[in-house]
Amino acid sequence: MDPLISLRAVTKTYGAGATAFQALKGVDLDIAAGDFVAIMGASGSGKSTTMNILGCLDVPSAGTFLFRGHHVEALDRDQRALLRRRYLGFVFQGFNLLARTSALENVELPLLYRGDEKRARHDLAMAALDKVGLANWWDHTPAELSGGQQQRVAIARAIVTTPDVLLADEPTGNLDSERSVEIMELLTQLNRDSNITVLMVTHEPDMAAFARTVVHFKDGLVERVEAQHRPGEAVDG
Template sequence: MNNTLSGVIEFKGVKKYYGSGEATAYALIGVDFTIHRGEFVTIMGPSGSGKSTAMNIIGCLDTPSEGEYLFEGIDVGTLSRDQRALLRRNYIGFIFQGFNLLGKTSAVENVELPLLYRGVSSHERRELALEALRSVGLEHVAHHTPAELSGGQQQRVAIARAIVTNPLILLADEPTGNLDTAKSIEVMELLRAFNRDKGITIIMVTHEVDMAAYASRTIHFRDGMIDTKVLS
């Protein structure tokens, strides 16, 4: 992977609002920032600050009302819904606080899902999924269901699922929110290793200052804007 820093995510005057006239409610108010290829960035802010809206836009789950969101120089707002879905499928991995694993499906089958959507053959899917589980230290529980795994193991399966496609961007939404301190540290060490060793750009929302410390910098949101008074 090219290690030269370049803007992979750019917000230029991004606004997001709902309704019109006096009923207009703003979630983002003219947000500008750049995230470089290979960075590990956290996004922090109180509830209602706009951080979740920003993450939804980054993940191509939503689009700006005004302004530009550039992904590798492409204005995502000009893409169709299908084009955004392809961008999301091919370049972005997601990790959620609630793991979002299929309960009656084995760990390895959960990890295979993104590859299934890409049309990868069953044999190659299984090999890649096992390799992803191996990378998070869980190949030995490949055929266990989520109910047979601890919370920390479930989150590591979710990480394996997110990285099995070798995404350019990894979006993590409160990935340690349901874990104790020891398991949280395990997850953060894994994320830092994938960022360092694979060059995956990681963008993580968290409320936990000690977890944010794993990142190279933090973007702080408040009232729909970047809070420039808080030092990264």
């Protein structure tokens, strides 16, 4: 089966001339549909630049980026935005919730941008909140929620459009260890039960342990890719 996402000889250079900085130096990476991938590496290793490219928030300087066999590097800005809306969901370390709106209204935002009718937005947002265990908190604002609950709302917002891929940038970075494990268990459940491909940047080995695949970046390149057994998951054979 062809990979869902494929990068070949992807480079990214910022600036020009003597001040140019090559953040990526020829990245090759395949991601299978339904995988849970943790992306790790030191600051400046290229992991965040790669995630920005995978999320269609940036474009390669050179190389090939295939999504479902289509050349993303050839798309214009509007086409990339359409790909993001249809196929990708995003979760960030800082939650990025609107402070004066309810959990339900926060989750409805991507559907509002998509042009869904009010009733459809409500039903889909409530279903997403139910998936993350917050259906009973739909009318609470972020200030009335714990950090872990706020991240659950952010995850509900990311999955409300039923994306193929969920990109999570340090999703547990602002949480204590107990809440971090809860969020990782939720991401694992969504990956397993909804078959959402999860791509997660993390500095924490304990969080990376929840992934099936760990990609290690170093100096703008993929240093190694490791398959691993997740906690609580049966071993084949």
